[in-house]
Amino acid sequence: MSVSTDRLLDGKALAQKMQDALQTRIGNLQPQIGRPPGLAVLMVGDNPASAAYVGGKEKACAKVGIRSFGQHFPADVSQDKLTAIIHELNADEHVDGILVQLPLPDGLDSVALLHEIAPHKDVDGLHALNLGKLVRGEPGLQSCTPGGVMRLLAEYQLDVSGKHAVVVGRSILVGKPLALMLLAADATVTIAHSRTPDLAAVCRTADILVAAVGRTQMITAEMVKPGAIVIDVGINRIADPTTGKSRLVGDVDFESVKDVASWITPVPGGVGAMTVTMLLENTVWSYANTHGLA
Numbered sequence: 001m002s003v004s005t006d007r008l009l010d011g012k013a014l015a016q017k018m019q020d021a022l023q024t025r026i027g028n029l030q031p032q033i034g035r036p037p038g039l040a041v042l043m044v045g046d047n048p049a050s051a052a053y054v055g056g057k058e059k060a061c062a063k064v065g066i067r068s069f070g071q072h073f074p075a076d077v078s079q080d081k082l083t084a085i086i087h088e089l090n091a092d093e094h095v096d097g098i099l100v101q102l103p104l105p106d107g108l109d110s111v112a113l114l115h116e117i118a119p120h121k122d123v124d125g126l127h128a129l130n131l132g133k134l135v136r137g138e139p140g141l142q143s144c145t146p147g148g149v150m151r152l153l154a155e156y157q158l159d160v161s162g163k164h165a166v167v168v169g170r171s172i173l174v175g176k177p178l179a180l181m182l183l184a185a186d187a188t189v190t191i192a193h194s195r196t197p198d199l200a201a202v203c204r205t206a207d208i209l210v211a212a213v214g215r216t217q218m219i220t221a222e223m224v225k226p227g228a229i230v231i232d233v234g235i236n237r238i239a240d241p242t243t244g245k246s247r248l249v250g251d252v253d254f255e256s257v258k259d260v261a262s263w264i265t266p267v268p269g270g271v272g273a274m275t276v277t278m279l280l281e282n283t284v285w286s287y288a289n290t291h292g293l294a
Contacts, residue, residue, distance in 0.1 A: 007258075009231070009265045011148070011273040014155050018277045019064050022284055026065040029288055037287035038067045039097040039123065039279075040089045042082065045075035045105045049237075054101055060276050066283055069095055075105040082108070083116050090118040096290065097123035097283035102173075120290065123282040126172065134180050141282050146178035148274025149210065149231055150185070158208075158229055158263065161186035166203055168192045168219070168251075169212030174233055178210060199223070211251035221256035230261040233271050 030036055039061055043054050058068045069092075071085065082100075089095045098121045104110045114122070119129040125143040133140035153160060165187040169175035179189045192202050194213075203209055203223040211219045212233035224230060234251030250267030258264050265271055288294040 007261070007263055009152050009156055009229075009263050009270060011152055011265060011271055012269040014152060015273040015277040018151075018281065019060065022277075022280055023064040025284060025288075029284075029291075029293060030065070032293065033287070033291050035094060036065055036067045037097075037283050038069055038092075038095045039099070039283045040069035040071065040092075040095050041099045041101055042071050042073070042085065043101040044073045044077055044082070044108065047103070050101050050103075057099075057276055057279065060280055064280055064284075066280060067094070077108075079108055079112070082113055086113065086116045090116075090121060095121065096287040097121055097279075099124050099279065120286055123279055123286060125177070125282065131172075131177065134177055137184055141286065142181070143173065143177040144278035144282065145174050145212075145233060145271060145275045146181050147278045147282075148271055149178055149233070150181050151278070152231075152265070152271070152274055153208075153229075156263065160208060162188075163207040164188045164190070164205055165208040165210065166190045166192055166206035167210045167212065168199070168203065169210075169214075169233070171212065174212040178212070182208070213251050215251055217249055217251070217253040219252040219257065221253065221260045224257050224260045226260055227262045228260070230257055230264045231271065232265050232267050235267060235272055 026037060041054055041057055043050055058070055061068045089098050098117045100113050102110055114126050117127060119127045122130050122141055125141045130141045134142055160182055165182045167175050167179050170191050170193045175191060179191050182189045190202060192199055196202055200223045204225050206225055206228055208229045209224060210231040214234055216236040216238060230252055232250035232252040236249050237246050238249055240247045248268050285294055
């Protein structure tokens with residue numbers, strides 16, 4: 001992967017900068033509050049990708065000074081057991097953020113569990129109340145990956161006002177909340193998806209093109225307007241025939257698109273690096289806000 005660093009949106013570097021700032025902020029807040037912030041991540045089953053994500057979150061927590069209250073449950077844990085654990089964490093004054101690691105094994109209702117999390121501890125920003133605040137433009141906990149995209153654009157002083165943004169993907173995790181955030185920043189937004197006729201033509205109208213569909217290297221150079229900003233939210237693992245090992249790629253064919261785009265995010269080292277950091281930031285915001293210090 002080679003592209004001029006002055007056209008690369010480096011999420012890894014920004015995440016490091018933000019985590020350093022969070023560590024300082026926690027150091028300032030902790031003497032006033034009397035304890036560190038706390039994050040509880042609930043993982044069910046043995047999904048290798050989920051285990052890697054959870055491990056990364058716990059490592060990042062330790063780095064900035066957030067206490068982890070992680071719990072790991074077998075795949076056959078009951079809905080009632082998880083609900084009871086969430087209620088206990090809601091009442092625990094040492095826990096500021098609660099996250100249920102998705103996806104869950106078959107037989108568990110993830111939406112129902114997410115709605116059991118107290119909205120002020122919903123650091124994934126997926127509770128209906130927090131999504132409603134996002135729609136209304138009110139302050140609150142916002143989805144981590146979309147929030148990371150917006151922070152990355154702001155860091156590189158890429159003004160989205162008046163620009164046409166095309167978001168490919170309509171998930172509640174990324175596509176829909178990101179579209180709302182872009183609208184709030186005065187972009188004109190189109191949400192495209194698998195049923196969109198002539199997707200390539202729609203993508204070519206974008207000043208800002210966001211790929212969030214989970215399909216390996218789906219966005220090619222022919223789908224990108226010259227000079228567009230390209231944001232790749234996808235994280236897909238593929239086999240590398242040259243090494244025999246697996247590697248991570250995005251939803252964008254980086255090698256062809258990098259010569260067309262004005263700015264582009266790498267995978268890895270782009271949006272993914274920002275997601276965990278926004279989770280930490282949401283946890284610290286909840287920690288401070290609960291004590292009137294946000």
